Amino acid sequence: xxxxxxxxxxxxxxxxxxxxxxxxxxxxxxxxxxxxxxxxxxxxxxxxxxxxxxxxxxxxxxxxxxxxxxxxxxxxxxxxxxxxxxxxxxxxxxxxxxxxxxxxxxxxxxxxxxxxxxxxxxxxxxxxxxxxxxxxxxxxxxxxxxxxxxxxxxxxxxxxxxxxxxxxxxxxxxxxxxxxxxxxxxxxxxxxxxxxxxxxxxxxxxxxxxxxxxxxxxxxxxxxxxxxxxxxxxxxxxxxxxxxxxxxxxxxxxxxxxxxxxx
Numbered sequence: 001x002x003x004x005x006x007x008x009x010x011x012x013x014x015x016x017x018x019x020x021x022x023x024x025x026x027x028x029x030x031x032x033x034x035x036x037x038x039x040x041x042x043x044x045x046x047x048x049x050x051x052x053x054x055x056x057x058x059x060x061x062x063x064x065x066x067x068x069x070x071x072x073x074x075x076x077x078x079x080x081x082x083x084x085x086x087x088x089x090x091x092x093x094x095x096x097x098x099x100x101x102x103x104x105x106x107x108x109x110x111x112x113x114x115x116x117x118x119x120x121x122x123x124x125x126x127x128x129x130x131x132x133x134x135x136x137x138x139x140x141x142x143x144x145x146x147x148x149x150x151x152x153x154x155x156x157x158x159x160x161x162x163x164x165x166x167x168x169x170x171x172x173x174x175x176x177x178x179x180x181x182x183x184x185x186x187x188x189x190x191x192x193x194x195x196x197x198x199x200x201x202x203x204x205x206x207x208x209x210x211x212x213x214x215x216x217x218x219x220x221x222x223x224x225x226x227x228x229x230x231x232x233x234x235x236x237x238x239x240x241x242x243x244x245x246x247x248x249x250x251x252x253x254x255x256x257x258x259x260x261x262x263x
Contacts, residue, residue, distance in 0.1 A: 126199035130175040130257040131221050133205060133243050134228065137164035140240045143253040152236040153188075160251040161204065161244030162258075163231075168209075168239050170228045173221075175203050175243075175257075180217040188233030189242060193225050201257075202249075206242035207231035 141148075141163035147156040178197035186192045189206035193213065196202050209229030213219065231242045245254040 127176045127178070127197040127201050128199065128257070130203070130245070130254065131173065132164070132258060133172050133175050133203075133225075134164045134166045134170055134241050135173075137166045137170075137241070139163070139255075140165040140238060141234075143255060150233065150236075152232075152234055161206070161242050162254050163234065163237065163240040163242055165238060165240050166228045168228050168230070170241075172205055172208055172225045172228060172241055174219045174223045174225060176201070176221045178203070178219060180213050180215050180219065183211055183213070183215055188231075190230055190232050191226075195219070200248040202246040204242075204244035204246070206244065207234075207240070 139162050141159055143162055144159045146158065148159050149156050172193075174195060176195075176197050178195040178201075180193065181196045181202070182192075182194045184192055184194075186206065189204075191206075191208045191211065193205045193208055193211060194202060195205075205225055207229050208226040211226040212224050213226075219225075228239060228241050231240065234240070234242060243254055245252055245257060
């Protein structure tokens with residue numbers, strides 16, 4: 001039976017399925033060229049699939065290995081960077097030692113400069129001139145260390161200030177920038193406001209009324225302290241303000257300070 005007869009026989013079997021056809025032994029069956037080609041193609045496809053599968057598996061496996069190896073590489077790189085950073089940070093340490101040695105000198109120079117500036121500021125702020133505590137007042141009685149006769153007290157005594165002629169109620173002002181040290185009633189002088197100033201000066205305003213400040217107030221020159229009132233120990237004379245100046249605790253003549261201000 002040739003191939004053509006075999007094919008026709010197979011077609012007749014499909015058309016007449018009920019017809020009994022004796023089975024031939026496998027050894028006697030010869031596959032057709034078409035089926036042989038099909039099997040060859042199928043085998044090629046299976047081989048291709050297997051190769052593709054293996055290639056994919058190998059790629060994935062290599063990727064996983066690379067992924068696992070990355071942290072190790074990064075860690076090593078970080079270690080190298082850390083070692084380099086440590087080396088760099090160690091180098092300035094030696095140079096900073098030299099800087100530290102120069103710090104005491106720099107600090108001393110800065111302190112010296114600060115002291116110099118402070119002295120300059122203090123020198124500029126030292127009070128050497130005073131404003132008239134009663135504007136345009138004439139001197140009624142000058143300063144005198146030599147005892148003078150007091151018409152009120154009927155005795156001889158030093159006059160440790162100047163009497164500035166002014167009517168009662170005339171404004172009395174601070175002669176310079178300073179701080180109110182005290183407000184008190186002094187025997188024979190009446191109500192007295194005492195102020196301290198830079199340069200070791202203290203000013204006394206005796207015979208004041210209607211006091212407008214309090215102890216501890218920091219004032220500017222020209223601020224009102226009160227008004228002219230009465231000086232009990234000098235009441236026999238005309239109305240006036242008794243103004244006194246101390247330099248480092250000693251009463252001195254106020255006139256030079258007031259004259260300097262007038263210039």
